[in-house]
Amino acid sequence: MDVIERNLFERYGDVQAFGLNTTAQDPANWGNPSDRNPLVGAMNGYMTGYGIYQLTLLVSPEGKLLVANTVGPLGKPLNTKGLYGKSFAGEQWLKDVMAGKFLEGDGLSGTNVTDAHFSALVDDVYGSKGAYSLIYAAPVKNAAGKTVAVWANYADFGLVEDIVGAFHTEYKTGGQPKTELTLLDKNGAVIVDYDPTAQGWTKYPRKPNVIGKVNLAKLGVEAAVAAVKGGSGSLEDTFHARKKIHQAAGYATPKVATTTLVSAGRGSFERLSKMSTRCGIRRS
16 A cells, blocks of 8 residues: 555645646746647656656646647657647636645645546547546646646556556465455545456456446445545455455555455455555554
């Protein structure tokens, strides 16, 4: 969990740092989609330099797109000109930033973070299907301290899925190949469902009928209910609502408002506890 939290924390700071770029504060650069625009150049540099963002946008307080990146994370050309006719006025992240509503904690403030969600906007730009994103948005202020725009980064949630996959490899190497790793949002809905042995896959499939729709807390999964309330711990014998079997389970709730559940076969509690500790899950 520490690895996930650290990566999401870095994204929290990225958007504020990007907005400090003086090219973003210069109205002369707004409304110009040319690659010769220094602001577009800066955005494209962030896209390829970080490699985890799908889109990076500068939007006016009224919801008008001012500038967008023109390359993807691999440096390939990306046609974002069609976004200039779109209004972002109805986007909750824009409303929240303008209202000063940010994800705060441990001294952090200044960035609004959306829940992970399927993004039709990203799909439209990339011609893809099933893009899953987190949006980090922060105000861009001029020299007088007035908010003149909002910078929004659409982060590919695949970053988190890859980290969960690496965690699963640790469990597999440690003798628990049937371990199931589930990441939940703050309400208990599944946002990562990593269970390759039971589901029979080798490459993680993001399932729209599960992701964001199956809520384990509402289904009464004991570990999920406990995790959503906050804190970390483990259960020696808990009932799996979907598999209809008994398992040992560990759970952890980091500061980034997501929750991880770790499940293993009944009778393997001690080994699960040792591996869970390595992933930041403590026995209660």
